[in-house]
Amino acid sequence: MGNIIKISAHKKINYLKKEIAKVSYSSQEGHVPSAYSIMDLLWVLFKETLKINTKNQKTSDKFILSKGHGSLALYAMLLENKNITLKEFRSFSQYKSKLGGHPDSNKLPNIIASTGSLGHGLSISVGMAMSSKILNIKNKIYCLIGDGECNEGTIWESALLATEHKLDNLCCILDMNHSGDRAIKLLNLKEKFLSFGWVVKTINGHSHKEIKSSYKVFKKNKPTIIIAETIKGYGVKMMENSHAWHRRSPNKEELDLIIEELN
């Protein structure tokens, strides 16, 4: 049964990845490899983890995509969950589109925070987690950051604060695709966050089984971080771990190859 679900999810994720490639081709915009890097993490989060209360959104779990350039993966999940239409998805980055290169919370209610400049989302998530405690709301706040984003001082400011305020309702997901290694290699990240007082779980960020079990790791009085080892551009060999593809859109020939591989 588990395998059937896995195969079905794999097919659907590849469908979404193909749509991402197509919209990037047609718009010649988007950070495709960053989106592919986090697709599995978002799939499990949106399909099997986030608790949404449609009658009272305030009590719903919240997700903040702090690495806003992975927006195409977020939009793909909104498409999968029927929060947006395929037509809206395909309007990506057009002049009047609701879906820009980085997410804008004023455009769609499902987008909790407007991000793009790195290092903002985790502070906002800390504020939301603190608010849930103040307002006695029993929800969870999930925030996805990138490894390059960990160069920003605000990540570490927020790491200090999450521990100080015992934010056991906060789960930070670190997309560890090593794209930041060319500037600063983040050595001993697990030890760094452990020393900041976080619960740390290291997983394979493309294994749904590991992702799912990690999203349930919450310990009293401590924030959680999941260090998800991922591959930038996962699923498409020509993109995988290639810096050249960071903000490059495919041409027609490349699009055909991507679709063939994802088929």
Place this chain on the structure above:
Amino acid sequence: MRKQFVSTFESLIKKDSKLSLLLCDIGVFGFRNSIAKYPNRVINIGILEQSTIGIACGMSRSGLIPVVHTIAPFLVERAFEQIKIDFGYHNIGCNLVSVGASYDYASLGCTHHCPADVALLKNIPGIEILTPGHPLEFDSLFRQIYKNGNPSYFRLSEKSNIKSNKVKFGKANLIKKGEKATIIAIGPVLDVTLQAAEYEDVDILYYSTIIPFDSKALQKSMEKKTKIMVIEPFYSGTISDLIIESLNQKSIMIKSIGVPKEFLRNYGLAEQHDNAIGFTSKNISKELKKLIDA
């Protein structure tokens, strides 16, 4: 003004369960009673201004009404991008309350000066900028708008005018009527302006709100005049564009007296800096006469 901020806040938080305050390790002693009474909502976050703005954004998104308080350069200049994105771009409410306007903390040196705050913040679409000139004006303005859902900046100064005015958010007060020129006085520089213009035939318009700018009051005052003097307690020229936009295509002469764009490397008292840069009634009076005679 800082004492008034404490007392206004203490009075409001009793009745408003959404109101919250984040301190960046400044004003902690002043707010000790609120910290003790409302430890969940009145928090000394620490010396990390950028993240504090982010946290306030998260609180605002969750339905609380955050106030962030610290010294002007750290609140505005250090955390500028956070204010721009987390409040301006998100288009959500927050109250930013600074102390140490311009060179109020003269003896601490240029790291603690902030004459650029208004010039910077006015570039953020949707932000409201308030410059009360008296503690009671702060009390009134804060109560008028603290929960209006917009990002607002309250510029508190160590200086204060002797008397308060009845101020309304977004409206200028006509303090004195005359025909030769219009003087715009902002916040705590009203008293020195009144002294300087005591015997001059001029309008004095008093602005305790910079943005939204009360264009109508200026247009009315300038119906039959062409000369404006601006007494700005921040960088000279900060509001020139607001004046020009208000007086759409009318030819005017503007003289601005404000803080010059240079590092004020001396220490001492704020009053010594006032004297050094010509922020005195004597100098303002001299410049006003020159403008009227021009």
